[in-house]
Amino acid sequence: MLTDLTDTTTASIRAALALTRDQMGGPATGVVLNLIIVTDESGQHDAVRAASQAGREHPCRILAVISRDVRAASRLDAEIRSGEGTPGQTVLLRLYGPMSEHADSVIMPLLVPDTPVVTWWYGLLPDVPSIEPLGLLAQRRVTDAAHAKAPIEALAALSAGYQPGDTDLSWTRATSWRSLLAATVDQEQSPIVGGVVSAEEHNPTADLLTAWLSSKLGVHFARETSGGPGITEVRMQTTEGDVVICRPDGRVATLTRPGQPDRHVALHRREIADLLAEELRRLDPDEIYGETLACVTGAPATIS
Amino acid sequence: MIPNPLRDRRDRRIPRLAGPCVLVLFGVTGDLASKKLLPAIYDLANRGLLPPGFSLVGFARRNWADEDFARLTHDAVKAHARTPFREEVWQQLSEGIRFVPGEFSDDEAFDNLARTVAELDLARGTGGNYAFYLSVPPNAFPLVVQQLKRSGLSSAPPTESGHQPWRRVVIEKPFGHDLESARQLNAMLDAVFPPYAVFRIDHYLGKETVQNLLAMRFANTLFEPIWNRRYVDHVQITMAEDIGIGGRAGYYDGIGAARDVIQNHLLQLLALTAMEEPLSFAAESLRAEKEKVLAAVQIPADMGAGTARGQYAAGWQGGIPVRGYLEEDGIPLDTATETYAAIRLTIDNRRWADVPFYLRTGKRLPTRMTEIAVIFQRAPHLPFDKTDTKELGQNALVIRVQPDEGVTLRFGSKVPGSAMEVRDVNMDFAYGESFTESSPEAYERLLLDVLIGDPPLFPRQEEVELSWKILDPIEDFWANHDKPEQYPAGTAGPSSADELLGRDGRAWRRL
Numbered sequence: 001m002l003t004d005l006t007d008t009t010t011a012s013i014r015a016a017l018a019l020t021r022d023q024m025g026g027p028a029t030g031v032v033l034n035l036i037i038v039t040d041e042s043g044q045h046d047a048v049r050a051a052s053q054a055g056r057e058h059p060c061r062i063l064a065v066i067s068r069d070v071r072a073a074s075r076l077d078a079e080i081r082s083g084e085g086t087p088g089q090t091v092l093l094r095l096y097g098p099m100s101e102h103a104d105s106v107i108m109p110l111l112v113p114d115t116p117v118v119t120w121w122y123g124l125l126p127d128v129p130s131i132e133p134l135g136l137l138a139q140r141r142v143t144d145a146a147h148a149k150a151p152i153e154a155l156a157a158l159s160a161g162y163q164p165g166d167t168d169l170s171w172t173r174a175t176s177w178r179s180l181l182a183a184t185v186d187q188e189q190s191p192i193v194g195g196v197v198s199a200e201e202h203n204p205t206a207d208l209l210t211a212w213l214s215s216k217l218g219v220h221f222a223r224e225t226s227g228g229p230g231i232t233e234v235r236m237q238t239t240e241g242d243v244v245i246c247r248p249d250g251r252v253a254t255l256t257r258p259g260q261p262d263r264h265v266a267l268h269r270r271e272i273a274d275l276l277a278e279e280l281r282r283l284d285p286d287e288i289y290g291e292t293l294a295c296v297t298g299a300p301a302t303i304s
Numbered sequence: 305m306i307p308n309p310l311r312d313r314r315d316r317r318i319p320r321l322a323g324p325c326v327l328v329l330f331g332v333t334g335d336l337a338s339k340k341l342l343p344a345i346y347d348l349a350n351r352g353l354l355p356p357g358f359s360l361v362g363f364a365r366r367n368w369a370d371e372d373f374a375r376l377t378h379d380a381v382k383a384h385a386r387t388p389f390r391e392e393v394w395q396q397l398s399e400g401i402r403f404v405p406g407e408f409s410d411d412e413a414f415d416n417l418a419r420t421v422a423e424l425d426l427a428r429g430t431g432g433n434y435a436f437y438l439s440v441p442p443n444a445f446p447l448v449v450q451q452l453k454r455s456g457l458s459s460a461p462p463t464e465s466g467h468q469p470w471r472r473v474v475i476e477k478p479f480g481h482d483l484e485s486a487r488q489l490n491a492m493l494d495a496v497f498p499p500y501a502v503f504r505i506d507h508y509l510g511k512e513t514v515q516n517l518l519a520m521r522f523a524n525t526l527f528e529p530i531w532n533r534r535y536v537d538h539v540q541i542t543m544a545e546d547i548g549i550g551g552r553a554g555y556y557d558g559i560g561a562a563r564d565v566i567q568n569h570l571l572q573l574l575a576l577t578a579m580e581e582p583l584s585f586a587a588e589s590l591r592a593e594k595e596k597v598l599a600a601v602q603i604p605a606d607m608g609a610g611t612a613r614g615q616y617a618a619g620w621q622g623g624i625p626v627r628g629y630l631e632e633d634g635i636p637l638d639t640a641t642e643t644y645a646a647i648r649l650t651i652d653n654r655r656w657a658d659v660p661f662y663l664r665t666g667k668r669l670p671t672r673m674t675e676i677a678v679i680f681q682r683a684p685h686l687p688f689d690k691t692d693t694k695e696l697g698q699n700a701l702v703i704r705v706q707p708d709e710g711v712t713l714r715f716g717s718k719v720p721g722s723a724m725e726v727r728d729v730n731m732d733f734a735y736g737e738s739f740t741e742s743s744p745e746a747y748e749r750l751l752l753d754v755l756i757g758d759p760p761l762f763p764r765q766e767e768v769e770l771s772w773k774i775l776d777p778i779e780d781f782w783a784n785h786d787k788p789e790q791y792p793a794g795t796a797g798p799s800s801a802d803e804l805l806g807r808d809g810r811a812w813r814r815l
Contacts, residue, residue: 175317176352182310183321183355187431189465216309251392255356260429263324263357266349266393278317288315 003080010109013078017089017110020082031088033280034111036119036134037064038103043123046272048090051120053273055088058280061112062090065134067100074099076106104133116140116283120276123147125154128161140283142276144169151204152296159293164285170204171289172275176267177209177231180245184255185217190238195221198235200228209234211295212288230269322755324355324431325470326421330408330448331439332362332373336476338380340507341439344747346381350393351744353752357428359400361420365407373403386745400428408440408447414455421457432460432469435754441555442478446492449473453496474503474754477568481559482779483772490765499765503754508569508674509761510746510753513709517576517676518585520703520711527701528581530680532655537698538808539661540677541573544669544815548616548626548793549643553634561613562645562775565665569674571598571771572763573705574661577676578651587760591767598770602650607781609807613642613788614798616668621794626668628793642788643667646801647778648808662805662812668793670815674705677813688724695727702813710734 075096119138129141148154199206229250241258253267406413480486582589604610617628644666789798
């Protein structure tokens with residue numbers, strides 16, 4: 001069900017939300033969180049789609065904030081979607097003129113009470129998420145450094161402004177690599193003395209992964225550039241030889257270790273909805289991310 | 305062993321992952337394998353929870369090659385997997401699929417199996433770790449287990465590097481048909497596998513709602529204070545099925561509803577509902593509490609009044625005419641096997657003394673549903689006119705296990721209007737409000753626990769024996785008395801079951 005409200009107020013939106021809820025037989029019950037999406041017109045479609053998919057695992061009220069022409073007079077347009085294959089409700093808010101500077105005043109009355117708030121920037125990257133007005137409302141602030149023109153500098157900026165509760169999808173992308181690496185090290189008998197992470201040039205996930213491995217294993221991991229896609233190889237040097245996870249095609253990885261047969265494992269690059277769903281699974285601060293972010297040195301990757 | 309520096313307790317994104325291993329599946333042609341087990345294995349692979357090189361070996365009496373079993377698996381995955389089909393996941397899974405044809409009595413087939421898993425160790429690096437899943441009729445257990453022992457598959461020598469590979473065996477209910485046979489089964493397993501290597505699957509315990517029962521009771525302050533005889537009037541635990549016995553006549557007849565369902569599922573649900581708070585969720589603590597409460601269970605002193613049983617007769621079920629139990633194929637006309645069983649139990653401890661726990665299960669009932677309903681006492685005094693509260697029932701907390709997993713809280717509320725009138729309303733928490741989209745299926749969770757070696761969700765032999773100690777006297781009583789009462793298919797069971805609660809001034813919840 002779709003409701004379009006032009007030049008409206010938050011009170012009217014609230015009334016419309018209550019009405020659709022009654023008519024749809026209560027799709028807002030069981031909502032576990034509020035998800036604020038900060039995006040622009042070009043990103044809203046993909047962002048809302050991904051959020052709706054993630055919403056199947058985490059029923060939420062999605063509030064997408066789209067800033068329009070800032071020179072126009074203040075105006076609020078809203079589009080309410082209910083029951084379109086997702087639990088919860090979705091509200092697209094278009095803010096014109098000076099109002100877009102005060103998006104938090106629009107959002108606050110629309111939050112489901114007594115329910116956590118997550119803010120996700122899609123296509124835009126704030127320098128310090130926790131001091132943004134919409135970031136202040138949230139206990140969890142999700143950015144994506146991969147959207148930045150210079151991801152490594154973006155990570156450095158996020159690191160400088162880090163507050164518990166910040167998180168970044170480039171870190172989420174590292175999860176499947178990290179779990180495979182942790183499982184590999186579980187089986188490793190001989191000490192790891194160093195290593196290399198190879199990935200395409202602008203890849204903040206590879207930078208985070210390098211920092212994580214270096215700091216956790218206490219040995220130096222180099223970051224090398226390859227043709228991609230994404231991360232293509234992680235090499236761990238041990239006293240018995242190299243343990244290598246190689247993923248040339250972005251889909252299937254081969255695990256090679258000395259004296260053992262090669263093993264294959266599916267290691268696909270994940271969709272944004274999948275990443276977001278992982279992000280929404282826990283709403284407490286991700287301390288490991290904070291620590292790893294602090295270890296990203298900002299040293300540029302060497303060309304191999 | 306040195307702790308893995310990449311694992312950090314605070315790092316909750318990294319999932320639990322099984323180590324390198326082979327899963328050997330006996331009974332691959334069965335319903336369970338194609339509907340549950342094989343899809344669950346794919347789903348685990350798709351979620352990235354299986355180790356690199358994971359291999360699956362099927363064993364059955366079919367003249368098949370590896371590809372035939374791979375095709376069966378492929379079709380099962382396509383039809384029943386919960387996660388989307390990905391070619392690359394399937395590819396790496398199918399590379400590790402092998403099939404060994406043979407009879408359970410065939411020594412050569414098991415030698416062949418031993419060679420196959422040894423080859424997988426070399427070719428795919430599975431490290432000599434094998435889990436044997438016995439999805440076969442219980443009378444085949446001894447033969448398979450003996451063959452595993454004979455072929456040297458049941459134990460593993462340490463590797464050159466001093467690493468000890470593991471062996472695990474997974475069995476499905478029924479775990480015997482009475483105390484004696486359960487002990488025999490256990491003795492037979494015990495002779496080959498150490499107790500910690502035996503995993504007894506009760507798939508109910510893998511369900512999210514059942515685990516949520518523990519979260520609800522022990523993570524909240526709201527429920528525990530009233531979770532006792534001071535506030536609880538009685539508890540009803542129900543597992544109703546709308547289907548008949550289908551093609552399971554050979555298995556079902558002589559077993560019956562009580563052995564099939566009450567002994568395992570319902571008594572496990574009772575234990576989780578009634579047990580004290582465990583010290584931790586470690587397997588030892590959880591099992592200790594379950595065993596304590598099962599040991600405190602008392603059967604009715606007057607069995608005739610405290611139990612009821614029935615057999616479905618022909619009738620209409622959901623608008624379709626269906627046969628009665630005695631008319632099903634392969635069922636002898638004089639059989640006394642019950643398809644419906646209800647029993648009244650009490651628990652002799654301070655928390656539950658005199659609170660009846662009513663357990664019922666049956667086939668060909670109006671709907672399919674499993675629930676635990678905790679019914680609370682009426683308020684000791686109602687400051688309303690009697691007529692105002694005529695429609696007010698007892699408060700109830702209902703844990704719906706399946707379908708539509710969730711929790712309902714029923715309480716009284718004022719009916720809008722100028723008069724003071726109080727009526728029951730429901731407050732509903734639905735797991736299925738889409739948390740379930742991605743929550744793992746029970747078998748996924750349990751298979752992963754087997755491969756990791758994590759036992760809290762698996763009942764131990766002591767629990768099995770305690771359950772039989774509860775059920776055996778009831779079965780003995782039934783065996784020496786009249787045949788079960790007939791109830792028309794599609795109704796809520798025999799009238800004796802209603803009388804069972806009626807005598808206590810109570811009634812079953814509507815199915």
